[in-house]
Amino acid sequence: MVTIKDVAREAGVSPKTVSRVVNDDPAVNGKTREAVAEIIRRMHYVPDHAARMMRMSHSSVVGLMTDAVATTPYSVDIVRGTQAGLREQSRTMLIANTDGDPGQEQEYWRVFRAHKVAGVVYATMYHRPVDLGAPDFERGIVLANCYSARRSHSSVVPDDEGGGYTQARHLIELGHRRIGIVSLSPVLRATVLRGAGYRTAFAEGGLLYDPALEIPGFITRPDGGEDLVAYDAALGLLRRADRPTAIICGNDQIAVQIYAAAAALGLSVPDDLSVIGFDDMAVITRTLKPMLTSVALPYFEIGRIAVDILGRVNGEIDGPVVPQVLVPCPLVVRQSCRQLV
Structure with missing residues (x-):
């Protein structure tokens, strides 16, 4: 050697x-x-980076602690974005996947201290509040795809309210006036924010929000798990005499169920029904026929921006340290929504 x-x-x-x-x-x-x-x-x-690390108060390694992101296909872009941001700073990443186990999380804080990591990006699978308590860790911590209710750490999260607004606004601009909604579970933060977004778009477009046209596509069980009920929800909406001409979906998985329910009733997408998803999961949006119009969750940008904010928190990069960064959710137009005459 x-x-x-x-x-x-x-x-x-x-x-x-x-x-x-x-x-x-x-x-x-x-x-x-x-x-x-x-x-x-x-x-x-x-x-010999190990020897260098022993001589320094902290290393060039940054920790990424996740609950399930590292093993979740549609949010693994947070990992990629974090890695890209670190590459720009000539740094490397140490990933710790807790699987939501608090005991495991505490062990990983110990591991990060032992490796003298320069800071930690703490990421979650879905947009939600977290309480880290007071981890025994002296360097900076930035939250990605989650936030602290106490505002004890800077966070980088998707603009879910803006995403819901974008979904509704796109359909309104296409001429739709009766729009159904099959949402995520009502207990999720994203559901509340997106609901505020599309109601704002409805008000701007002169549409009345009809609560009868909004049905959850997921039901949260007492044990915290979820059951997908989007197919039955869609059937209920599409069997109405005054059925909607378009449906906003809480995610792309729900959109698959909408397509199936429409087909079961002899309805065609987009000729009889326009459908717009959320997440922009390529395995779904590009596989469905017609391909699904969706609003993308900006996971890659969330990870990259979190690294930049972490550098500011640690005083290594010039720029303000803000409590929260909202990352826009862009519209990706394909063939599942049509213009009404």
């Missing part, structure tokens, strides 16, 4: 000079820097 002394001997400089080149220290002049860097590449020298 090539050591820093081997590189120094080959370059005719001291090991300290090699270390300065590795750490991009401006004290090394350009000619020497280029010569040493070339030898580092040629000899395939890899710096």
Whole structure:
């Protein structure tokens, strides 16, 4: 294994000079820097980051603690976005997946302290409040896709209210005036926020909100789990004599059920019924025929922005530390919504 002394001997400089080149220290002049860097590449020298970490108060590693994000296909982009943000800062990531176990979470805080991580991005699978208590961790913590009810940590969350507004506004602009809603579970924060969004859009468009046209597509069980009931909810809406011409879906999984219910009743999407989803899960939106128009959850941007905010919290990046960043949820137009004549 090539050591820093081997590189120094080959370059005719001291090991300290090699270390300065590795750490991009401006004290090394350009000619020497280029010569040493070339030898580092040629000899395939890899710096001993473990040794460096022992000499520093904290490392170049940032922790990502999640409840289930790392194993959830449609929110794994938070991991990718966090990684991309860290790459821009020449940092690496240590992932800890708690599976929602408080005991495991406390163990991972201990692991992060032991590895002297420079800070932690704490991410959740869905938009919800969290209470971290007072973890024994001295560096910065930023919440991603979740928030502290006590505002004890900065957070980066999707603009769910804006997303609900976008869903309704798109259908209204297409000429729809009777719009049904098959929502997520009513207990979710996202459901409340998106509901505020589409009601605002209805009011701006001169439409009355009809609570009879909004039905939950998921029911929360006493044990905290959920049952998908979107198919039956859609049948109830579509069997009405004054059935809606369009349906807003709480997520893309619900949209699949809407398509199925419409087909069971001999209705065609989008000729007889326009459908708009939420999440923009590619495995669903691009597989359904016609392909599903959806509002995207900006998970990648949430992860990337969380890293930037973490740098500000730690004083490593210039810029204000804000209590919460709302990330826009963009509309992705495909073929499931049609213009009414």
